[in-house]
Amino acid sequence: MEGITxxxxxxxxxxxxxxLMHDEEPSQEEWQRVARQLHDAFTDIGFVYLTNHGVSDDQMDHLFKSSATFFNLDEETKIRYQRDPEKQQGYVAVDRETLDKSKNSHELREAYDLKSIDGLFPDAEVPSLRPAVTSFLKSCTTLNNRLLIALAHSLGLERNFFISTHKDICSDNNMSCLRLLHYPRVPDTVPEGAIRCGAHTDYGTITLLFQDNMGGLQVRERGGSWVEAVPVPGTILVNVGDLLQFWTADKFLATEHRVLIPTEEVRLKASRHSIVFFIHPDDPVLIKPLDNSSSYQPITARDHVLKKFRHTYNY
Structure with missing residues (x-):
C-alpha cells in the first residue's frame, strides 16, 4: 500500500x-532570497506555498462565488458552453477528462477552462464571471512575471529568460489557461474507483493553485510517498510543470499529484472548489534542456500540450 506522510x-x-502589494523594484537581496528558496523547494518536492503574494481576498472571493454560481446551473445549461477542443475554452463535464488511465477510475470533477478574456463566457447566466476573471488574471499574470524572474535568478539565467518565452499568456499564441474547478458533492454511494482527480503532472512551466478549505490534494515526493497538501489560509500553492522539468533536465521536479475524496467531505456532504492558473510558454518556444544534455528530445510548448490533451480528453 502506498505510504501517506x-x-x-x-x-x-x-x-x-x-x-503585489509592493510597487517598487525589490532589492537584489530579496530576488536572491526568494530565488534560493524556490530553487530548494523545486529541486526537492516540486511544490511550494507562497505567502504575502498580494492577490487580494476580494478578488479570490468574487471569482469563487461566480464560479460556484456557474456550476450550480443545470446540466443542460452548462453543456451549452462546453469546451471547444480547438479554442480550449468552455465547460468540461464530469468524466470528459480522465487524467489517470492506469485503471478504470471515475473522476468526479467538472471544470470551466478560460484561455482568453474575449472567449466563451456564460454572460447571460453569470454576468459577474467575466469581470471577476479579468481582474483575477491581471493580478495573477503580474505575479507570475515576478515568479518567472525569480526562477531565472535561481537557475543563473539572464533575468528575462522566462519572461521572453512567456510574452503572450492568455492569447491565441499561448496555451496558458485559468481553470475553474468544481468537485461535486459525493453521492451517498461512492462509485468503485471514484477519485476527484487522477494522479498526473501538470503540462506547462508552473501552476498557481488557489484551494478552498476542503482538502484532498496529495503530492508524491521523490521517495514515492504521498504527502498531504493541506489548504493553508492566505497562501497560493505553486508547482513545477513538465516543461520546466524538461528545461532544467530534471533539476526541478514536475511532481505527480492527485485529489482524493476525504472521509470528512463524505460526512459533510460538501462539494469542493479550486482555481488553477496553468502557466505555459508561448506556443512556438522550443523546449530543450538548458544544460545541452540529451535528457529530453526538443519539443515545442504547443506540441507537448496537444499531445497531453489527446491522451486525456474524451471527445
Whole structure:
C-alpha cells in the first residue's frame, strides 16, 4: 500500500518585496532570497506555498462565488458552453477528462477552462464571471512575471529568460489557461474507483493553485510517498510543470499529484472548489534542456500540450 506522510510540510516561502502589494523594484537581496528558496523547494518536492503574494481576498472571493454560481446551473445549461477542443475554452463535464488511465477510475470533477478574456463566457447566466476573471488574471499574470524572474535568478539565467518565452499568456499564441474547478458533492454511494482527480503532472512551466478549505490534494515526493497538501489560509500553492522539468533536465521536479475524496467531505456532504492558473510558454518556444544534455528530445510548448490533451480528453 502506498505510504501517506501527513506530517511532512511542503515548504512555505514569504514573497516579501516580490508580492503585489509592493510597487517598487525589490532589492537584489530579496530576488536572491526568494530565488534560493524556490530553487530548494523545486529541486526537492516540486511544490511550494507562497505567502504575502498580494492577490487580494476580494478578488479570490468574487471569482469563487461566480464560479460556484456557474456550476450550480443545470446540466443542460452548462453543456451549452462546453469546451471547444480547438479554442480550449468552455465547460468540461464530469468524466470528459480522465487524467489517470492506469485503471478504470471515475473522476468526479467538472471544470470551466478560460484561455482568453474575449472567449466563451456564460454572460447571460453569470454576468459577474467575466469581470471577476479579468481582474483575477491581471493580478495573477503580474505575479507570475515576478515568479518567472525569480526562477531565472535561481537557475543563473539572464533575468528575462522566462519572461521572453512567456510574452503572450492568455492569447491565441499561448496555451496558458485559468481553470475553474468544481468537485461535486459525493453521492451517498461512492462509485468503485471514484477519485476527484487522477494522479498526473501538470503540462506547462508552473501552476498557481488557489484551494478552498476542503482538502484532498496529495503530492508524491521523490521517495514515492504521498504527502498531504493541506489548504493553508492566505497562501497560493505553486508547482513545477513538465516543461520546466524538461528545461532544467530534471533539476526541478514536475511532481505527480492527485485529489482524493476525504472521509470528512463524505460526512459533510460538501462539494469542493479550486482555481488553477496553468502557466505555459508561448506556443512556438522550443523546449530543450538548458544544460545541452540529451535528457529530453526538443519539443515545442504547443506540441507537448496537444499531445497531453489527446491522451486525456474524451471527445
Amino acid at each position: 501527513p506530517g511532512r510540510r511542503i515548504p512555505l516561502v514569504d514573497l516579501g518585496q516580490l508580492g
